[in-house]
Amino acid sequence: xxxxxxxxxxxARISYSTRAGEVNVIPGLSFxxxxxxxxxxxxxxxxxxxxxxxxxxxxxxxxxxxxxGRILFEGKDVAAMGVSELRLVRGRRIAMVYQDPMxxxxxxxxxxxxxxxxxxxxxGLREAAARDRAIRMLDEVKLPDPERVLGRYPHxxxxxxxxxxxxxxxxxxxxxxxxMDEPTTGLDVTVEAAVLDLVxxxxxxxxxxxxFISHNLGTVVRVCDRVGVMYGGELVEEGSIxxxxxxxxxxxxxxxxxxxxSVGRDKRRAPLVPIAGQVSSALVRPVGCGFAARCPxxxxxxxxxxxxxxxxxxxxxxxxxxxxxxxQLARWERRSAASPDTAGPSAAAPAVTVADLHKLYRPxxxxxxxxxxxxxxxxxxxxxxxxxxxxxxxxxxxxxxxxLARVLAGLETASEGRVELDGHDVATVPVEGRPLALKRxxxxxxxxxxxxxNPSHTVRYxxxxxxxxxxxxxxxxxxxxxxxxLDVVKLPRALAARRPDRLxxxxxxxxxxxxxxxxxxxxxxxxxxxxxxxxxxQAAVITLLNEIQSARGATLVFISHDLSxxxxxxxxxxxxxxxxxxxxxPAEHVFAPPYHPYTEALLSAVPVPxxxxxxxxxxxxxxxxxxxxxxxGCPFSSRCPRRIGPICDETQPPTLELTGGHxxxxxxSAGELTHLQGVNAAITR
Amino acid sequence: MRRLGRLGDSTPALIGAGIIASWVAAAVLAPLIAxxxxxxxxxxxxxxxxxxxxxxxxxxxxxxxxxxxILWGARTVLLIAPIAVLGAAILGxxxxxTAGYYRGAVDLVxxxxxxxxxxxxxxxxxxxxxxxxxxxxxNIVAVLTVTKAPIIARIxxxxxxxxxxxxxxxAAKMRGESGLYIMLAEIxxxxxxxxxxxxxxxxGYNVVIIGVLGFLGIGLPPPDPDxxxxxxxxxxxxxxxxxxxxxxxxxISSLVIGFNLLAVGLREVGLDD
Numbered sequence: 001x002x003x004x005x006x007x008x009x010x011x012a013r014i015s016y017s018t019r020a021g022e023v024n025v026i027p028g029l030s031f032x033x034x035x036x037x038x039x040x041x042x043x044x045x046x047x048x049x050x051x052x053x054x055x056x057x058x059x060x061x062x063x064x065x066x067x068x069g070r071i072l073f074e075g076k077d078v079a080a081m082g083v084s085e086l087r088l089v090r091g092r093r094i095a096m097v098y099q100d101p102m103x104x105x106x107x108x109x110x111x112x113x114x115x116x117x118x119x120x121x122x123x124g125l126r127e128a129a130a131r132d133r134a135i136r137m138l139d140e141v142k143l144p145d146p147e148r149v150l151g152r153y154p155h156x157x158x159x160x161x162x163x164x165x166x167x168x169x170x171x172x173x174x175x176x177x178x179x180m181d182e183p184t185t186g187l188d189v190t191v192e193a194a195v196l197d198l199v200x201x202x203x204x205x206x207x208x209x210x211x212f213i214s215h216n217l218g219t220v221v222r223v224c225d226r227v228g229v230m231y232g233g234e235l236v237e238e239g240s241i242x243x244x245x246x247x248x249x250x251x252x253x254x255x256x257x258x259x260x261x262s263v264g265r266d267k268r269r270a271p272l273v274p275i276a277g278q279v280s281s282a283l284v285r286p287v288g289c290g291f292a293a294r295c296p297x298x299x300x301x302x303x304x305x306x307x308x309x310x311x312x313x314x315x316x317x318x319x320x321x322x323x324x325x326x327x328q329l330a331r332w333e334r335r336s337a338a339s340p341d342t343a344g345p346s347a348a349a350p351a352v353t354v355a356d357l358h359k360l361y362r363p364x365x366x367x368x369x370x371x372x373x374x375x376x377x378x379x380x381x382x383x384x385x386x387x388x389x390x391x392x393x394x395x396x397x398x399x400x401x402x403x404l405a406r407v408l409a410g411l412e413t414a415s416e417g418r419v420e421l422d423g424h425d426v427a428t429v430p431v432e433g434r435p436l437a438l439k440r441x442x443x444x445x446x447x448x449x450x451x452x453x454n455p456s457h458t459v460r461y462x463x464x465x466x467x468x469x470x471x472x473x474x475x476x477x478x479x480x481x482x483x484x485x486l487d488v489v490k491l492p493r494a495l496a497a498r499r500p501d502r503l504x505x506x507x508x509x510x511x512x513x514x515x516x517x518x519x520x521x522x523x524x525x526x527x528x529x530x531x532x533x534x535x536x537x538q539a540a541v542i543t544l545l546n547e548i549q550s551a552r553g554a555t556l557v558f559i560s561h562d563l564s565x566x567x568x569x570x571x572x573x574x575x576x577x578x579x580x581x582x583x584x585x586p587a588e589h590v591f592a593p594p595y596h597p598y599t600e601a602l603l604s605a606v607p608v609p610x611x612x613x614x615x616x617x618x619x620x621x622x623x624x625x626x627x628x629x630x631x632x633g634c635p636f637s638s639r640c641p642r643r644i645g646p647i648c649d650e651t652q653p654p655t656l657e658l659t660g661g662h663x664x665x666x667x668x669s670a671g672e673l674t675h676l677q678g679v680n681a682a683i684t685r
Numbered sequence: 686m687r688r689l690g691r692l693g694d695s696t697p698a699l700i701g702a703g704i705i706a707s708w709v710a711a712a713v714l715a716p717l718i719a720x721x722x723x724x725x726x727x728x729x730x731x732x733x734x735x736x737x738x739x740x741x742x743x744x745x746x747x748x749x750x751x752x753x754x755i756l757w758g759a760r761t762v763l764l765i766a767p768i769a770v771l772g773a774a775i776l777g778x779x780x781x782x783t784a785g786y787y788r789g790a791v792d793l794v795x796x797x798x799x800x801x802x803x804x805x806x807x808x809x810x811x812x813x814x815x816x817x818x819x820x821x822x823x824n825i826v827a828v829l830t831v832t833k834a835p836i837i838a839r840i841x842x843x844x845x846x847x848x849x850x851x852x853x854x855x856a857a858k859m860r861g862e863s864g865l866y867i868m869l870a871e872i873x874x875x876x877x878x879x880x881x882x883x884x885x886x887x888x889g890y891n892v893v894i895i896g897v898l899g900f901l902g903i904g905l906p907p908p909d910p911d912x913x914x915x916x917x918x919x920x921x922x923x924x925x926x927x928x929x930x931x932x933x934x935x936x937i938s939s940l941v942i943g944f945n946l947l948a949v950g951l952r953e954v955g956l957d958d
Contacts, residue, residue: 019694411855431858439861446852454853456874469860515856 004075005032006177006209007056011069014048014055018063023283025051026233028069033177038203038210040220040241042256043230044534046279049213051233053181056211057090074176092122095170099182101162104169105154111165112150118172137168140205141198158624160191167199171206178203181213188396189561190620193605196222197619215534217256218607221245226318229253232279232290235310239319242611247332249313249321251295254332259539261568263591263606267546272568274540278504289323297325334610348386350420351523351555352408352442357381357417357427359403359579373628377403378414379579379635385523385572390549390556392570392587394563394602398624400579401559405527408557409444410434421523440470440519447528449508453500459486459511460496463518470519485514489544506537510544517548524549525557530565542569563606567591575599578627578635585662594673596664597642634667642676644668691954698950704943712759721750723757723910734926743928745919751929754910755936761905762912762940765825766891770884772830777837778880782868784838785845792842799835807832808897815903822905825898829891840883844876851875882951889944896937912937 014026026048033039041049054060056071058078071078073089081089098104106114115137116130125133131150138146141164154162163183170178180199184192200223203210212223220227221241228238229250237250248254255275264270277294286292288304295303302324311326313319359378378400385391393401406412408419410431419427422441426434446452453462463485467478483493489510500508509529516524526545530538546569549556560566566573566587573590575583575598583596590599601618620639625631634640637648647667656664664670692698711718720741721727730744737743742751784795811828818824848854849872857871898904899913912933919929 019691409855409859411858432861436861439859444856444859446855448852452852452856454851454871454875466856466860469862512856519860 005034005072006037006074007033007211008072009052009056009069010072012052012055012066012071013068014051014060014064015067016060016064020283024067024233024285025064026055027285029233029235030069031228031235031238033209033211035176036203036207036209037226038212038224040212040214040224040227041230042214042217042220042227044215044279044536047230048233049230050181052230053096053179053211053213056179057094057096058086088122091118091175092173093175094177094179095173095175097163097166097170097178097180097183099185101159101166102154104166105162107154109153110150111152111154111157115150115165115169115172118169122173133172134168137172138165140171140202141165141168143168158191160187160195163187163195164198167195167202171202171208174206175208177209177211179211179213182215183212184219185214185216189563189605189607190396190601192219192607193222193617194619196607197617199223216607217245217260217535217609221609221611222607229256232285234290234322236291236323237319237321238310239313239316239321243313243316243319245609245611249319249326249329249332250291250323251297251325251329252291255294255296256535257332257334257609259536260609261539261542261562261564262608262610263564263567263603266568266570266587272539272543274543275536278506278537297329299325348388350384351387352385352557353418353420354381354383354404354408355418355420357404357407357419358415359400359407359412360415375627376579376630377627378407378417380417381576381579381581383574383581383584385555385557387522387555388549388553389571390546390558390569392558392560392566392573393576394560394566394573395576396561396602396624398578398627399576401576402527403579404576405444405525405557405559408523408525409442411444436470441522443516443519443521443524445509445512445516445524445526445529447531449505449512449532450500452512453503453508455500458497458499459491459503462511463496463514466515466518481518485517488517488548489514504537505533506541509533509541513541513544513548517552520552521554523555523557525559527559528561529558531560531562538565545569563602575602578625578631580635581663581665582636583662583664585658586660589658589660589662593677594658594664594670595677596636596666597640597668597673598636600677601641634665642668642673692950695950695953697946697953701943701946701948701950704939705947708759708940708943709763711756712763715753715756715760719750719753719756721753723754724749725753734929736928742932743926745915745929746922746926751915751932754915755912755933758910758912758915758933758936759940761822761909762892762895765822765829765895766888769826769829769833769891770888772826773833773837773887774880774884776830777834778841778873778876780834781838781841781843782845782872785842786849786864786868786872788846795838796842799838802832802835807894808901811894811898812901812903815898820898820903820906825895825904829894833887833891837880837883837887840879841876844879845872848872848875878955882948885944885948885951889941889948892937892940892944 009029009031011028011030012026013024013028015022015024029052041052043049055066056073056078066079073094112134115134116127119125119130119133120127134150135146138149143149143161143164157165184195187195196219210223212220214220224241226240227244228235229244229252230236231252237244237248237253244253248257258273259275261272275294280286280293288306289308292298292303308322308324310320310322313321357378358380360374360376362374363372381404393404395401403412407414407427410426410429413430414427417427418425422438424438426438431439460482463482464478467473467481468475473481482496486493486496491507491510495503495507503511529545530541533541542565545556558569570587573584573587574581575590575596577598583590583599595603601620604617618641625638633649633651634653637643640648644667653665653667656666656670658664658670666673726748727744728748730740731748734744734748740750744750780795784792810832814828815824854867854871857867895904896913899911900917902917904913905911915933916930923930
């Protein structure tokens with residue numbers, strides 16, 4: 001690693017000209033990526049990490065430009081390159097992989113054409129030779145049957161397969177630098193784990209340098225050697241993975257790690273510590289440290305005047321931190337309790353009981369052709385949410401967890417089965433047909449902060465209207481209640497007059513929570529309420545949900561794909577796969593062996609931002625089976641890494657009743673599962 | 686509405702708004718600024734109808750001052766075209782919201798009814814209806830409203846199909862709102878951007894159609910000045926006195942261009958998303 005770096009940023013300053021004036025997005029950034037090295041850039045949205053990626057290949061757009069400093073690629077100044085030289089560098093020497101694979105693939109060209117185009121264009125390869133290269137490359141990214149994949153169109157592949165194609169396209173020209181901007185953000189956790197493993201393996205083989213950009217600290221740990229933490233356009237900390245995540249020195253890095261839920265912590269043992277305040281606008285850049293306003297260790301004076309120098313840690317020369325107080329801070333301790341935890345609250349009376357729920361979507365009959373098979377979104381789900389507790393539904397996309405939430409809320413009706421709420425069976429009663437008392441008793445918090453609030457309505461109207469409808473208050477009575485609800489969700493009362501376009505994602509989600517609380521519900525169904533939020537905001541909203549739930553004694557049905565969040569928040573957990581429940585029980589039992597093999601795979605796929613916790617992983621092979629098929633045996637058998645034989649495909653697995661109401665639906669006995677999984681237990685600590 | 690404030694940054698919007706504002710001013714001030722009454726004939730001018738110091742744009746075949754008639758003619762066009770668009774927008778929005786929100790059979794009936802209206806060649810349709818009902822300002826508004834409503838209904842239906850799936854609509858259902866409230870208070874306000882752009886364009890089209898109706902002789906009854914009618918009465922004399930037909934044509938085109946430019950500007954500031 002002594003030779004010249006592949007990529008070097010030397011005090012690069014980038015600004016965008018906007019209506020509000022020149023915005024200095026990157027006020028001066030320096031770092032290098034050596035040959036064969038993988039460097040991670042992490043930070044929350046708006047910290048400028050994607051801008052850096054775009055600036056390297058000069059894709060900033062018309063209003064963005066490099067106003068100072070230099071960006072050197074293989075020793076050459078990118079800003080000074082001519083058009084033809086730049087064209088050669090992009091694609092051949094530097095390849096990029098973005099978050100959404102569909103945006104990088106041409107939907108009207110076969111995958112093979114698109115792959116072959118790269119060497120044919122850049123290296124003048126003949127078609128046959130390019131085809132061989134493409135097949136070899138598809139083999140390397142582990143797509144089964146490369147010959148057939150070549151002839152496919154992008155929409156015929158799954159999201160994970162598409163991202164593999166994009167990676168193959170990026171690597172087929174043997175680039176010196178691969179820039180990956182959130183490459184796994186849209187993927188399910190098991191698919192993400194497989195893609196990250198693939199990147200790590202290909203990197204070794206091709207000796208390609210990687211600049212890996214992500215908001216997810218755990219994914220960076222899996223792929224990178226070194227990491228830079230960005231805040232407000234500045235690199236606040238930089239060093240090897242072990243240095244930065246083992247003993248972070250910058251208060252922001254520490255804050256990020258402290259507010260991250262992990263499968264090793266829950267709300268009773270290791271509460272999350274949200275970072276106070278919110279990211280300030282890039283328009284008003286404070287003097288001194290950009291993080292000072294939110295920093296728990298801020299010292300007025302040194303921190304808030306002059307420029308903050310980046311200093312190396314004395315014992316670790318490669319570990320650099322931009323903080324004047326770094327040397328004075330105490331050593332950081334990872335917040336996780338290893339002791340087996342005390343039992344959660346004992347079983348209480350059920351608030352919602354779901355029994356043998358089925359939901360079929362029948363595709364509309366066609367005039368020509370045969371009728372299509374119905375989609376089985378829910379296939380006999382039974383569960384109970386106890387009063388005053390948090391029940392989490394977890395599973396990958398397509399497992400039916402959102403459908404279940406919508407049936408509970410009455411936004412969809414079930415095809416079969418019972419949903420008991422307050423003594424009524426509401427499985428087939430749409431919300432329009434439910435009496436007011438039932439509407440009041442069950443309210444919902446939605447996933448997407450940008451669509452949960454009507455952009456035309458003010459916060460005052462959104463919450464006030466809910467109060468007037470659900471509680472029958474007059475406008476005059478609703479006003480003080482509305483302000484009180486804003487207090488409950490910890491929003492300043494001044495926000496009442498705003499419309500959603502002037503709220504941040506976290507604020508919008510808090511308003512949505514306030515709106516759901518307007519009717520003083522017994523049950524709150526929250527469908528992925530934090531999955532679209534940044535980690536520090538996510539921590540604050542999770543903490544808020546938890547506080548509200550315990551203060552009001554309400555039942556929270558929490559739906560998430562994120563096992564770390566579920567582990568943190570849930571009293572009871574239900575793991576779903578293809579519309580069925582495969583495992584359920586108290587959180588402390590579900591998150592300890594024996595697991596259902598699917599739960600085990602999910603857990604092992606969770607990226608953990610801890611360099612010491614990288615154990616072996618189970619990678620799920622094969623695609624998710626179509627939800628139209630009726631499986632005779634276990635629904636998971638086609639992908640199960642612990643499949644024991646034909647019995648899995650042919651016979652319904654029995655339900656294993658374990659201690660504390662822990663249930664696993666599997667052919668393998670509990671003792672056998674514990675034995676098999678003991679080896680993997682280390683990674684979930 | 687803050688986006689409307691940004692219209693000032695858009696050159697097309699400024700030009701378009703300028704043209705429209707001039708015509709509105711001309712229409713409002715016509716009684717004050719028009720040099721002659723619109724239907725006053727001048728025997729002197731009949732001898733030489735070409736533009737002169739006394740008649741800036743000349744006179745027509747009956748010796749009426751063209752400038753005065755154009756200014757007075759602006760009043761009817763600028764009244765009928767926007768009112769008809771407003772009528773079509775109200776009717777079309779209600780139909781589109783209902784079709785898009787309830788879908789199914791309701792959608793089918795509304796969509797097919799609209800298709801029936803749209804399948805007629807419009808000019809023929811106008812001729813049939815106006816010949817039957819008689820030509821008056823009110824009837825022209827009614828005809829334009831009915832024939833344009835299905836187009837607006839289609840646009841609003843498309844927007845509604847998307848907006849009805851938003852989470853805030855689900856939240857409204859969960860607090861027991863009626864379908865009417867959801868359509869009018871939750872969906873319609875968020876469809877207004879594309880709707881406003883479309884209404885602006887459609888006002889321009891209506892100006893053209895009103896001109897065409899006048900040209901076909903089924904516009905406003907004479908002798909009230911009507912741009913299309915002015916062209917009809919004089920285009921036969923095009924080879925001798927082209928100014929008689931050309932000036933009303935310029936009036937029509939400029940107003941249409943004004944509305945189109947304003948629509949372009951509205952789209953530029955993102956009212957169309």
